[in-house]
Amino acid sequence: MKLGGVTVTPNLVLAPMAGVTNQPFRLLAKEQGCGLVCSEMVSATALYQGSKRTEALLYFTDEERPISIQLFGSNPQVMAWAAQKLEQYSPDIIDLNLGCPTPKVVRNGDGGALMREPERCSAIFEAVVKAVLCPVTVKIRKGWDEGSVNAPEIARRAEFAGISAVTVHGRTVKQGYSGKADWDLIKKVKESVSIPVIGNGDITSPEEALSRLEYSQCDGIMIGRAALGNPWVFGQIRSWLEEGRRLAPPSPGARVAMCVRHMNLLKGLKGDHLAALEMRRHAAWYIKGLPGAAEVRKHLVVAKSCAEMAAYLFDFAQKLEASRSC
Numbered sequence: 001m002k003l004g005g006v007t008v009t010p011n012l013v014l015a016p017m018a019g020v021t022n023q024p025f026r027l028l029a030k031e032q033g034c035g036l037v038c039s040e041m042v043s044a045t046a047l048y049q050g051s052k053r054t055e056a057l058l059y060f061t062d063e064e065r066p067i068s069i070q071l072f073g074s075n076p077q078v079m080a081w082a083a084q085k086l087e088q089y090s091p092d093i094i095d096l097n098l099g100c101p102t103p104k105v106v107r108n109g110d111g112g113a114l115m116r117e118p119e120r121c122s123a124i125f126e127a128v129v130k131a132v133l134c135p136v137t138v139k140i141r142k143g144w145d146e147g148s149v150n151a152p153e154i155a156r157r158a159e160f161a162g163i164s165a166v167t168v169h170g171r172t173v174k175q176g177y178s179g180k181a182d183w184d185l186i187k188k189v190k191e192s193v194s195i196p197v198i199g200n201g202d203i204t205s206p207e208e209a210l211s212r213l214e215y216s217q218c219d220g221i222m223i224g225r226a227a228l229g230n231p232w233v234f235g236q237i238r239s240w241l242e243e244g245r246r247l248a249p250p251s252p253g254a255r256v257a258m259c260v261r262h263m264n265l266l267k268g269l270k271g272d273h274l275a276a277l278e279m280r281r282h283a284a285w286y287i288k289g290l291p292g293a294a295e296v297r298k299h300l301v302v303a304k305s306c307a308e309m310a311a312y313l314f315d316f317a318q319k320l321e322a323s324r325s326c
């Protein structure tokens with residue numbers, strides 16, 4: 001698919017996930033066959049105030065390209081200023097967050113709260129599109145709540161303002177992550193605009209990816225939670241979509257090796273202590289579902305260094321591989 005002038009092949013997108021889609025994770029997803037990766041969301045206000053922690057979120061490498069940086073905020077002028085600031089880092093795409101349901105974000109009128117303010121959405125779209133040269137995309141939800149489903153209207157406003165593509169997560173903001181994503185609504189959004197539409201919500205397997213794409217006629221799909229500890233999901237979906245071929249799941253040894261590589265890349269970026277802390281969740285995801293994972297997790301969540309974590313993980317993998325070959 002083509003988003004503005006940016007070619008995205010295959011049409012599989014890694015969802016922006018705050019606290020999760022750090023640079024190493026995006027790189028691994030890309031290597032496994034993801035077509036477009038997205039940063040964690042970045043606050044326009046924090047950028048405006050010169051927050052160094054926020055600027056650190058903007059780090060990416062050329063191997064990740066094409067990459068989209070996601071911005072959240074609700075003041076059109078501040079959003080336009082922040083988008084110009086982002087453009088200095090040369091992302092391929094700037095994405096606007098209109099879906100975050102986190103109370104702290106919504107209370108400020110940002111993220112998902114914007115779904116209640118269509119006029120403000122248009123003002124933000126117009127201000128940001130005018131401020132930058134790169135394509136601007138938006139990520140929206142079904143609506144604020146079931147009584148105010150307005151994703152097709154927001155998508156039309158986006159198209160009118162010159163936005164290059166819309167991603168729709170088929171849940172309302174009020175729903176958070178409960179219930180099911182509404183793919184009938186996603187299909188309606190696709191029928192409402194001529195810019196590319198990326199469908200998002202609850203895709204966990206190659207079969208689901210294919211059936212959702214066929215049903216909604218979306219231009220692409222976005223994967224979030226199914227990629228946690230599982231960057232292989234992109235290769236598996238790609239292989240199924242392009243060749244009808246099912247790839248074997250990674251072995252326990254391959255899962256641990258990927259996790260340790262993720263950890264070492266993160267250590268190079270953030271230092272041993274922070275990397276070990278941040279990897280606790282990721283490590284638990286990498287080994288999820290393996291026999292004995294719950295026991296290892298108890299050690300991982302108290303491990304003080306990357307070396308200590310790696311030792312537990314390798315020992316775990318070795319025992320599993322040995323029991324498999326018996």
Ligand SMILES: Cc1cc2nc3c(=O)[nH]c(=O)nc-3n(C[C@H](O)[C@H](O)[C@H](O)COP(=O)(O)O)c2cc1C
Pocket residue numbers: 015016017018019020040041070097099100139169200201202203222223224225226
């Ligand atoms: C831990 C976590 C963090 C998230 N952070 C963001 C974010 O920063 N920006 C955003 O637009 N969506 C965010 N989301 C929502 C995802 O991008 C995606 O829309 C949602 O998880 C549904 O897709 P899935 O069913 O494939 O997971 C987040 C989701 C999770 C689970």
